[in-house]
Amino acid sequence: MKPIFIDKSEIIKRYKPINKYTHKGIQGHALLIGGSYGKIGSVCLSAKAALKTGCGLVTAFIPKCGYEIVQISVPEVMVLTDKEEEFISNINFQILPQAIGIGPGIGQEFSTQNAFQKFLKSNKIPLVIDADALNILSLHKSWMTLLKPKTVLTPHPKELERLIGKWNSDEEKMDKTIAFSLQYDLIVFMKGAPTYIIDGHTIYQNTTGNAALATAGSGDVLTGMITSLLAQSYEPLNAAIIGVYLHGLTADIALPETGYQSFIASTIIDTIGKTYLSLENNIERQELL
Numbered sequence: 088m089k090p091i092f093i094d095k096s097e098i099i100k101r102y103k104p105i106n107k108y109t110h111k112g113i114q115g116h117a118l119l120i121g122g123s124y125g126k127i128g129s130v131c132l133s134a135k136a137a138l139k140t141g142c143g144l145v146t147a148f149i150p151k152c153g154y155e156i157v158q159i160s161v162p163e164v165m166v167l168t169d170k171e172e173e174f175i176s177n178i179n180f181q182i183l184p185q186a187i188g189i190g191p192g193i194g195q196e197f198s199t200q201n202a203f204q205k206f207l208k209s210n211k212i213p214l215v216i217d218a219d220a221l222n223i224l225s226l227h228k229s230w231m232t233l234l235k236p237k238t239v240l241t242p243h244p245k246e247l248e249r250l251i252g253k254w255n256s257d258e259e260k261m262d263k264t265i266a267f268s269l270q271y272d273l274i275v276f277m278k279g280a281p282t283y284i285i286d287g288h289t290i291y292q293n294t295t296g297n298a299a300l301a302t303a304g305s306g307d308v309l310t311g312m313i314t315s316l317l318a319q320s321y322e323p324l325n326a327a328i329i330g331v332y333l334h335g336l337t338a339d340i341a342l343p344e345t346g347y348q349s350f351i352a353s354t355i356i357d358t359i360g361k362t363y364l365s366l367e368n369n370i371e372r373q374e375l376l
């Protein structure tokens with residue numbers, strides 16, 4: 088099966104420019120659930136990336152120990168805390184977000200596993216699952232049936248292997264991921280260089296990004312960006328496609344200034360603005376033709 092390349096033209100046909108009369112209440116509310124002692128930074132990155140990708144409101148649900156860290160490092164983000172200090176034990180919120188991203192830094196404590204299962208049983212909100220939430224799913228494969236159709240999963244190669252088992256070739260890796268996506272009707276990433284997005288039999292191959300992205304937290308940022316787009320009413324596949332394209336493009340735009348080595352996950356967040364501007368310049372140029 089030939090992949091569809093995620094390039095400028097694929098993005099332009101999916102991208103919705105900002106409505107002049109929008110306000111934060113209709114611009115989408117994203118909820119990021121994650122973090123544990125020593126890994127609160129991952130949620131700071133996801134939540135800040137969600138804001139910088141354009142949703143109107145962002146809330147982070149974290150263990151108590153992260154309260155001041157998130158409030159001080161990203162004051163625009165609202166914070167809800169678990170009753171536990173160091174990990175999440177019960178996912179309980181009274182807000183109504185339009186999208187949820189779960190997993191960055193969440194760890195695999197036994198009570199976090201139970202909280203995740205309880206959450207999946209009741210959740211009806213569009214969802215992105217990443218990092219340790221994927222690892223928890225790998226420990227309990229029967230919970231996969233709790234996922235709503237078109238839930239977005241963003242594994243890196245090791246997380247993917249935990250979900251679908253080992254492969255002996257790139258072709259087998261692709262075939263197994265397609266079978267997994269079809270079995271549960273999920274949108275499944277194969278992160279890497281390049282990143283693929285699998286939606287059943289349809290394969291999308293990203294064309295942006297470079298080795299500068301090989302840095303801690305760059306996946307946590309991607310989760311925040313996709314969750315933000317989902318909260319802004321993009322369909323899950325479109326949120327995944329636009330998210331991965333913009334994420335990669337930040338690295339292509341920033342590289343001449345940072346080089347590979349000094350590019351960090353926060354550089355992705357800092358470059359989202361220029362990335363949107365370059366996309367909009369392309370759209371304007373196309374309209375003039």
Ligand SMILES: NC(=O)C1=CN([C@@H]2O[C@H](COP(=O)(O)OP(=O)(O)OC[C@H]3O[C@@H](n4cnc5c(N)ncnc54)[C@H](OP(=O)(O)O)[C@@H]3O)[C@@H](O)[C@H]2O)[C@@H](O)CC1
Nearest residue numbers: 126127128129191192193194218219243244245303304307
């Ligand atoms: N600041 C924070 O708070 C941060 C918090 N974080 C949080 O930490 C938690 C653990 O996440 P994690 O991804 O580091 O651990 P884990 O799932 O064991 O995978 C690591 C192993 O996977 C492999 N591997 C990875 N990529 C690969 C590739 N492209 N290509 C090939 N292999 C690849 C590689 O295996 P190896 O090659 O060594 O066998 C590597 O050793 C998670 O919740 C996350 O959100 C992080 O986001 C960092 C910033």
Ligand SMILES: Nc1ncnc2c1ncn2[C@@H]1O[C@H](COP(=O)(O)OP(=O)(O)O)[C@@H](O)[C@H]1O
Nearest residue numbers: 243278279280297298300301303304305306307
């Ligand atoms: N060499 C590379 N070229 C292009 N993209 C890369 C490269 N290395 C990593 N990436 C991208 O960086 C991100 C890393 O995600 P992940 O491993 O989940 O990071 P973390 O868990 O530390 O946040 C993925 O989107 C991946 O595609």
Ligand SMILES: [Mg+2]
Nearest residue numbers: 218243306307
């Ligand atoms: Mg990750």
